[in-house]
Amino acid sequence: MAYSNFTLETVTETFQLELFQSAGIFSETEQVEPSSELIKALAKKVPLAVAIGTEKAKSEMIVADVLIELREHFDHRISLFSGIDFNVDTENDLTSVCDFLVSLSPNQYYLESPVIILVEAKKDDLITGLGQCVAEMIAAQRFNAEKENDIPRVYGATTTGTNWLFLKLEGKHLYIDMEIYMLERCDKILGILASMVSQKV
Secondary structure, three states: OOHHHOOHHHHHHHOOOEEEEEOOOOOOOOOOOOOHHHHHHHHHHHHHHHHHOOHHHHHHHHHHHHHHHHHHHOOOOOEEEEEEEOOOEHHHOEOOEEEEEEEOOOOOOOOOOOEEEEEEEOOOOOHHHHHHHHHHHHHHHHHHHHOOOOOOOEEEEEEOOOEEEEEEEEOOEEEEEOOOEEHHHHHHHHHHHHHHHOOOO
């Protein structure tokens, strides 16, 4: 459980990150209209996931569907992984399982670089997931560099399924968008995720 041991404070101190916080960092991204299939699926699953109230339910019934839609949007040119071991640097505690990883590689059978987006599903508190998400983003940064597929930015999100908070890591600069994006604006959430894949934000 090494990633989850990090708080936002400890991860920024340990890896000497410079933190930038402001609302609306991702607010100017273009929207991506969700498919009718996603709209129908969420209409069925969101009330059930919220009623069950566990991270597992929200992860399986909401977050997975949104990220599968993202993969469909890019015609399967990206890959999506859920609940896999992402052990990058044992000495620095950059190990353990990640809820969701998105790679720019289309290979769906095993993880290839570059890893571009890390998503952590949380029961009901976005803020407590920030440290874990940032640690995973640093791991992705190092994983990509080791594979000689270094990209300028790695992105992250913590989500309760219905609320989403987005991050960006450029070198040692960590940006946190303080605006909370609601699932009711799924088009905006998909737009932000699509812009991350395209490296436009």
